[in-house]
Amino acid sequence: MALPRLTPVRRRAALAVSGWVALAATALPDGSPLRWIPVLAFVGFAPGFVLLTRQPAGPRPDGRLEVYALAAPVSLALATLTATGLFLADAFSVAAFLGILAAFVTVAALLPGFRFRKRGGGEDG
Amino acid sequence: MQKQERAQAQEQGPGPDRPERATGGAVPAQPDGPHGAEPPTGPAAEPAGRFRSPLVLALGPLLVAAALWLWALPRIDFRHIDEFGLLDRFPVTFYAALAVLTLGFVLSLRRAGTAPVWPAVYSVAMLVALKAPPAVLYETVRYAWASKHDAIITRLLAEGTVHPGTELSGGMSAYDQWPGFFALDAALVRAFGVDGAASFINWAPVALGLLTLPVLVLVYRTFSDDWRLVWTAAWIFQLANWVGQDYLSPQGFSYLLHLTVLAVVVRRFVRPGSAGRLRDRAVLDPAAAAVPPSATLRQRAVAVLLLVPVIAAVNAAHQLTPLMLCVTLAALCLTRRYRNLGLLATAAVLMLAWYLTMGRELFLDTLSTLGEKLGNLLANSRPGFAGEPTGPGPELVGSANVLMVLALGGLAVTAVLLRRRLARSALPLILAAAAPVPLVLVNDYGGEMIFRVYLFGLPGSAFFAAAALVPAAGAASRAATAARRTATVALPLALLTMLAGFLPSYYGKEGMHYAQPGETALTRRALDRAPEGALILAATGAFSDAYYRYDRYERWFFTEQEVDENLRMLQDPAGYLAGGIPAGRPAYVILTPTQAEAVIGEGYLPPGGFDSLVAALKASPLFGVVEEGRYGIVLRYEPTTG
Numbered sequence: 001m002a003l004p005r006l007t008p009v010r011r012r013a014a015l016a017v018s019g020w021v022a023l024a025a026t027a028l029p030d031g032s033p034l035r036w037i038p039v040l041a042f043v044g045f046a047p048g049f050v051l052l053t054r055q056p057a058g059p060r061p062d063g064r065l066e067v068y069a070l071a072a073p074v075s076l077a078l079a080t081l082t083a084t085g086l087f088l089a090d091a092f093s094v095a096a097f098l099g100i101l102a103a104f105v106t107v108a109a110l111l112p113g114f115r116f117r118k119r120g121g122g123e124d125g
Numbered sequence: 126m127q128k129q130e131r132a133q134a135q136e137q138g139p140g141p142d143r144p145e146r147a148t149g150g151a152v153p154a155q156p157d158g159p160h161g162a163e164p165p166t167g168p169a170a171e172p173a174g175r176f177r178s179p180l181v182l183a184l185g186p187l188l189v190a191a192a193l194w195l196w197a198l199p200r201i202d203f204r205h206i207d208e209f210g211l212l213d214r215f216p217v218t219f220y221a222a223l224a225v226l227t228l229g230f231v232l233s234l235r236r237a238g239t240a241p242v243w244p245a246v247y248s249v250a251m252l253v254a255l256k257a258p259p260a261v262l263y264e265t266v267r268y269a270w271a272s273k274h275d276a277i278i279t280r281l282l283a284e285g286t287v288h289p290g291t292e293l294s295g296g297m298s299a300y301d302q303w304p305g306f307f308a309l310d311a312a313l314v315r316a317f318g319v320d321g322a323a324s325f326i327n328w329a330p331v332a333l334g335l336l337t338l339p340v341l342v343l344v345y346r347t348f349s350d351d352w353r354l355v356w357t358a359a360w361i362f363q364l365a366n367w368v369g370q371d372y373l374s375p376q377g378f379s380y381l382l383h384l385t386v387l388a389v390v391v392r393r394f395v396r397p398g399s400a401g402r403l404r405d406r407a408v409l410d411p412a413a414a415a416v417p418p419s420a421t422l423r424q425r426a427v428a429v430l431l432l433v434p435v436i437a438a439v440n441a442a443h444q445l446t447p448l449m450l451c452v453t454l455a456a457l458c459l460t461r462r463y464r465n466l467g468l469l470a471t472a473a474v475l476m477l478a479w480y481l482t483m484g485r486e487l488f489l490d491t492l493s494t495l496g497e498k499l500g501n502l503l504a505n506s507r508p509g510f511a512g513e514p515t516g517p518g519p520e521l522v523g524s525a526n527v528l529m530v531l532a533l534g535g536l537a538v539t540a541v542l543l544r545r546r547l548a549r550s551a552l553p554l555i556l557a558a559a560a561p562v563p564l565v566l567v568n569d570y571g572g573e574m575i576f577r578v579y580l581f582g583l584p585g586s587a588f589f590a591a592a593a594l595v596p597a598a599g600a601a602s603r604a605a606t607a608a609r610r611t612a613t614v615a616l617p618l619a620l621l622t623m624l625a626g627f628l629p630s631y632y633g634k635e636g637m638h639y640a641q642p643g644e645t646a647l648t649r650r651a652l653d654r655a656p657e658g659a660l661i662l663a664a665t666g667a668f669s670d671a672y673y674r675y676d677r678y679e680r681w682f683f684t685e686q687e688v689d690e691n692l693r694m695l696q697d698p699a700g701y702l703a704g705g706i707p708a709g710r711p712a713y714v715i716l717t718p719t720q721a722e723a724v725i726g727e728g729y730l731p732p733g734g735f736d737s738l739v740a741a742l743k744a745s746p747l748f749g750v751v752e753e754g755r756y757g758i759v760l761r762y763e764p765t766t767g
Contacts, residue, residue, distance in 0.1 A: 030318030
């Protein structure tokens with residue numbers, strides 16, 4: 001499957017800003033595709049993707065499939081916990097919800113000491 | 126390299142003569158068969174050859190099916206559903222599109238080893254073809270339970286928080302105690318800037334299917350290198366998943382997370398030194414994958430950290446899935462490969478922590494009734510509350526369901542018995558499928574337990590059912606050749622049969638699931654009119670907007686009980702209902718066409734029972750008609766006039 005070929009640095013940069021782009025998109029009119037598509041793409045993919053690509057797992061069969069298959073459920077799990085925590089604390093707002101997730105993704109993408117694996121996401125054995 | 130050889134062998138497909146070629150047999154090469162990863166598609170190819178090129182063969186059925194489906198879509202007569210749901214409302218071209226997709230999928234399996242993308246494309250196309258029509262066509266929320274979840278999300282947004290300690294009638298407080306999934310949806314509603322979850326709710330089956338498919342494939346790839354087997358299993362999973370848990374629901378979402386945990390465990394939690402001979406190709410089934418690389422304690426600990434948010438989200442979202450997850454992890458611990466007690470303990474601690482804090486009331490309540498339900502196998506495995514469904518449509522659905530279970534189970538057991546080496550290497554899948562079964566002994570889960578056990582056993586069952594239909598490529602024995610010849614016919618036949626079984630199961634009771642906009646408007650008007658604290662009566666809760674503004678009213682779905690009691694009720698419906706309404710309580714009865722379908726579909730009332738109920742209430746001086754029309758009737762309880 002042809003996947004976008006981004007260098008690790010560019011991918012990290014793209015991830016780091018993706019949440020803030022989604023947050024900025026919420027300034028667009030209600031229900032606009034230009035609003036909900038970036039929000040959905042970020043919430044449903046970025047947090048899990050950044051977590052999975054920063055896992056220090058070694059080469060394993062179908063490593064790329066693993067990252068792309070698990071990114072969405074892991075992302076939605078993190079989004080669920082974030083939203084649940086905010087509602088439990090009676091502190092929910094779109095800015096808080098997306099801001100927390102965006103901050104998490106930014107920190108995870110840029111934090112020194114982690115390395116992306118070569119060839120982005122894993123080596124198919 | 127061994128893997129490439131296997132891939133080449135796989136791409137020959139289930140055709141009777143391909144494997145011999147792959148293994149050096151004397152069968153001549155087929156003109157439509159690939160000779161490598163890059164098939165000849167250049168401009169110099171003969172025109173006739175072009176039509177048989179792999180790309181055309183792969184794309185052709187897809188385009189034909191898409192054209193048929195698009196032509197059929199506006200002709201689906203969903204507004205005039207009769208006793209067979211959508212089955213007799215789908216145009217013939219809709220069925221033709223599904224059949225062409227099935228055959229295209231089977232054809233794509235022939236090259237699955239080198240081009241697994243085509244079976245993937247067909248699987249996605251089938252998912253969309255099967256489940257998108259309601260999302261595209263319906264103006265209202267499909268399925269009463271999805272509508273209920275819409276109401277819960279609406280309330281959460283209105284309240285801004287949850288009240289796990291507040292008692293709400295009809296067990297609705299459980300949704301405040303496990304609010305995770307609703308919190309996610311509420312957050313998305315606000316972030317999208319849409320009015321409510323209703324704007325995307327009918328797309329949930331497609332979305333959940335798209336998210337589940339790759340996770341499932343990942344699980345299957347862990348146990349098989351044969352893409353044909355992997356995609357056939359995923360295809361069977363789609364068709365056998367008729368239990369209707371794919372709507373916008375905590376169950377559907379947490380099931381995805383459950384599969385995610387399973388995928389991570391089988392791939393990243395192999396204990397060092399536990400693989401034994403399961404990495405030795407000489408002892409493995411030709412289609413089996415070697416056990417994944419083992420993980421050190423540290424690597425497994427890191428993987429636990431990855432899983433903690435996923436398991437925590439399962440716990441925040443749903444009551445039953447954490448238990449299913451724990452029993453699955455416990456079952457996996459029975460193997461040396463996956464004896465990860467630390468992960469099991471983590472999952473158990475997270476589950477108990479939620480049960481004893483947020484979910485404390487329901488958990489303690491369930492514990493208190495455990496004594497009477499424990500061991501009551503017959504009662505706990507009984508689907509629903511009432512009698513047998515009546516009417517040709519629901520009866521067809523019932524028969525299709527039973528046949529699907531028998532077909533799937535029969536195929537899976539056959540494969541486990543005949544392909545023992547595959548069963549041995551994929552033992553974790555068998556254990557994961559069998560693990561939830563003992564829960565039938567424990568609780569009935571409101572008549573749902575048997576369906577949930579089936580759902581959680583489905584990934585393993587589908588894998589082995591596929592193994593029965595996709596013999597290993599490469600083996601040259603006479604039996605293997607005979608099996609491959611049989612599979613050439615059996616595979617498409619079985620997939621078409623399963624498709625025929627899926628459609629009644631999924632769309633055979635659509636009269637219960639589709640509500641005309643006029644009906645939902647009538648329900649909302651009635652509820653808006655009722656004063657806060659009123660008692661709302663309806664024959665069943667299985668109708669759209671039954672739970673609209675549910676925290677303002679108490680509801681009594683009066684046929685959701687034993688059939689004998691309903692027969693008593695039908696002797697004097699007005700008197701029976703009046704006897705159940707507390708003195709001085711304002712009460713309204715809402716009866717709609719989807720309720721009429723539901724009481725038949727669920728077997729609550731005998732044929733004609735609903736009409737006689739309506740007639741009796743209209744004639745009774747105890748009830749006055751507030752509103753009546755083709756979308757239903759609303760009556761007010763008027764005891765002073767009686």
